[in-house]
Amino acid sequence: MLDTPTRVVVVQFPHWSSFAFALGRSARSAFEPIVRAVVAHAPLVEVTAPGVIVFATRGPSRYVGGDESLAALVHSAVGDAVRATAGDTAGATIGSAFDAQRSHAAFGVGIADGRLAAGIASQHALRASEPVVVPANESSRWLATAPVRSLVDCVEVIGAVGAGVPGADDVASYRDVVSLLERLGLYRFGDVAALDESHLVARFGAFGRDLSRLSRGLDRHPPLVGEPPPDRVCLLQFDGPVESRDTVVNAVEELASQLVDHLGAQGVAMVRLHVVIESDHGERSERMWYRSEGFSARAVIESLRWQLDAWILHDAPTSGVVMVRLSPEQLIVNAGRQSALWGGERDGDRHAQRAVRRVADMNGADSVTVPAWRGDRDPARMFQFVRSDAVDLERRTAGDAVDLATGEWRGALPSPAPSLVFDSTDDAPKVRVLDSLGRAVAIDARHAMSADPACVCIDDDTYDVVAWAGPWPVEERWWDARRARRAVRLQLLVRQRHGERSDTSKTDASASRAMVAVLERRTWRLAAIYA
Amino acid sequence: MRLRRLVAYVRPSLGRTPVRYGEGVTTDLRTRLGAPTLRAPLPVVDPLASLFAEGGLVRGRTVACTGDAALSTALALSAAATRAGSWLAVVDVPNLGIAAAIEAGVAVERIVLAQPPHASREWVTTVAALVEGFDVLIVAPPASLSANDARRLQTRIMARQSVLIVVELPALTSSASSNVFSSDLDVRADTVAWSGIEQGGSHITQRTVQVRVEGRRCASPRERTITLPCPTMSSAQSPCSTPPRVS
Structure with missing residues (x-):
């Protein structure tokens, strides 16, 4: 097998989670329309994280007539999808807020040989706001001039430093790696590539080998030398269409652990997995998944659930699932996992997971x-x-x-944080905040209270107000009529009134309790208790 | 030769061998080994540690937290243990404020919340299953829990060397919770002063809590006044939650 890097397209949104948050949606589900826009041109894509799409150019590029036209096509398709997503939710968004969202929605499309080069190309594309295509077989020379600092921006494309999905810790680990390389005087990938691989392994352990391969413009994982393990058909066919998501996931769990065990027994692990789900009416969902450290059975299930949720939410299949197929696409030598003495995975974590x-x-x-x-x-x-x-x-x-x-949220409750919190949708205890004359406390448009609060009724109990703080107004998303929220918070220190309850002997006379009440849509509700 | 030994050591961990506690090999081992060996008590953050004669929470015990600061104290008691790598299960406290847990110093990546059914038998079965993997459990027992089931759970806690913290939630949020557990230690935490809040101005900045520890495993009651959140709780960086850097 030739050790040549795969030519890939990388579409990257560096600030996707902020953008999804500005739209008021979860990062994964908000990303689906973008994925669908890309799937229209390249059927098999890999969603590495919300905000990152990777796919091989080989088929699609030949179909549309070259890498340049593929990049332009993907760029315009993704741009349209982003505009549709932002416009769809924001509705009558006023200009400035929309622009703020747009800057979070900036993206880049890059094509190059190997994931790292394509990732860096997409970073360049982000700044130029047009696709960047590195000519075929030029990638290693192009990469040699790129700064090692760009490793930090490509964490999600190339995967974690050690074993683990990319997370905040991994960005920090990459920063440490980059900082060390720079202190050693290695500023560009060319400098790193010039070093002997064994020296990098001596300094960085297993990641040194990956670093050396990446710097030379190769794929991170070397191709498997030796005989590939016997094929295993991982096909699950249900007797009848299954409507329940959990049933599908539970059934596949068994299959996934068999597959991982089977590969593990051969000493290999899969880093790329192709998952196909089919419904009784012939609707299909297929997607590629990537884990730089190899798939565990849990990781397979996590990916399947993501794919299934996205499929049900956005394609609305008209019938139950009849078939699920898992095909390992790329295998690496399984280095095994060792429970760590400091940090990393420990026995306690495994026991907790099992429980x-x-x-x-x-x-x-x-x-x-x-x-x-x-x-x-x-x-x-x-x-x-x-x-x-x-x-x-x-x-x-x-x-x-x-x-x-x-960062900190402006308008969040000040420290100390309450230990019991109630959402407005919960059936939180009903509260009435009354003034000394027994009238409900109201708050006018200028956030002035009609009178000082004197007592609080929760269910049937009455509490005297000892002290209070506020009112603290909360006005959210005033520019969006549908999701605007207007509320007023009041922090209250109360003491139970004597004589109203028969079991007063149980509670201490001086026992006071602190709580937060919220007035929203003319009704008071309990928002938090300091228990 | 050395490599082969290493491979032999790594290999079994690759396959998944289902371990069922309480039956098969494990039980045999346990009966052969006799009573479980005594493990060091779970650590407790500084201002609270002096309340315990052993300097921490002795494994296998049941601690009952009462008073109006029960939940905050329970979180503070479990904080140091989670930072040292133990997992914390919070059972039947659906409205737990995670921000308060973080403020108390709990390692948030090791908190799991469970909402078991309220029927006595199902509730106990669920918590017993959680005991297998969790060192600290904060539970708010449902009213339906029978004393018999509670005793069985405590036996399991003792066998698995975990710590069960039974909290009393404020009466105004939950239907009267019964404490049917026979606790080893009773921790009573009452707020004696709220600082900062006035008639309309400022806000709560700190609470002063009087914590009293007594019970049948406590030779003499100990009492201490602490402020919540303790300044030492969250500022102490855990050595275990951050993996060593590659450098």
Whole structure:
């Protein structure tokens, strides 16, 4: 097998998550229209992360007549899709807000031999706002002049430093690698490529080999030498159409672990996986998936769930699933995984993962959740709870759960944070905030209170207000009529009124409780309790 | 030769061998080994550590947290353990403020929330399954939980050397929760002062909480006044949550 890099197209949105957030949608589902726009021209694409699409040029390029025309076609198709996505949700967006969103929606299309070169080409394209095509067989020479600093921007295209999906930690790891290379006087990939591979391995471990290969303009993974393992048909056909997403996922889970075990027994792992899902009416969804460190069974399931969710949401198949096929496309020698002494994967992580899966099997996957950062000024919406089977708990890092890079939210509750929070959609306890005359406290258009709050009624209990802070107005997305939100918060310190409850003996006389009440659409609700 | 030994060591970890605790090989091993060996107590953040004679949470015990700062104290108690690599399961607290957990110093990547069914038997089965993988569990028991089931759960906690923290949520959010657990330690946390808040001005900046630890595993009650959130809790960077850098 020849050790030549694959010629690929990379479409990259560096600020996709901010753009999706500005639209008020999750990064994955907001990205689907873009993926569909690309799929119209190249059927088999790889979505490495929300905001990154990679696909091989070989077929599509010949069909449209060359790399330049393919790049131009993809650029215009993606541009249209972005405009449609932004216009679709923003509706009557006023100019400045729209421009702010547009700058987050900037993207680049790059074509080159090998993922790294194509990734860097897409970065160039981003600045020039037109596609960049590196001529065939020129990539290694072109790459030699590129600064090693661009590694940091291509994390999602080339994969993580060590074993693990690219995350905040990996960007930091790449920064460390780049900083070390620069301190050693190696500013360009050409300088790194000139070094002996063994020296890089001695300094960086397994990643040194990858670094050397990438710098020389090769694919990160060397082609498998020796006999490929016997083919394994990984086809799952259901007796009848299956309508439930969970049933499909559970059935494939078995298949995926068999496939990974089978490959593992041969000493190899797959880095690229082709997943095909077909419905009873012949509708198909196919997609390529990439994991730089090789797929585990969990990673296969995570990819399948993403693909299935996107398919159901955007293509709305008219019948149940009858067939799922998993075909490994690229294999690498499996270096194995060793539990780490510091950091990385530990035994405890594996035990926790196993316990979580067991509970998910018992009570349904929705009953076990893990927090994920969403970012909002509403305490209940600051984090969302993700189903445990959508994340790989063994590889979870703090960066997956909380993204502090987004910075502090103006208008968020000040520290200390309340330990119990209630969303407006929840059936939070009903609250009435009354003044000393027993009238409900109202707040006018200028955020002035009608009277000082004197007591709070929660269900049937009455509490006296000891102290309060506020009112704090919250006005969100005032430019968008459909998603605008106007509310007022009040932090209250209350004490239970005596004589109204029979079991007052139980509660201490001085026991006071702090809470946050929110007035929205003329009704008070409990938003948080400091428990 | 050395390489072969290494391969032999790595190989079994490649295949997936399902391990079922409580049956088969593991049980045999456990009966042969006798009682589980005593493991070091789980660490507790500085201002709270002095409340425990052992300097931390002794594994296998049940701790009951009551008072109006019960949940915040429970989070503070589990913070140091999660930073040292233990996983924390929070059972039946659907409205947990994750921001408060982070402020208390909990490693957020190792929190899992579970919402089991409220029937006594199902609830206990679920929590017992979680005990297998989690070192610390914060639970708010449902009213339907029977004392018998609670005892079985505590036996499992002891066998697996985890720590069960039973919290009492404020009455105004949940239907009366019963504490049917016979706790080893009772932690009562009452807010004695809220600082910062006035009649309309400023906001809550700090709460002063009086924590009292007593119970049948505590020779003499200990008491201490602390401020929440503790300044030492979140500022201490965990050595384990950040992997070593390549350099």
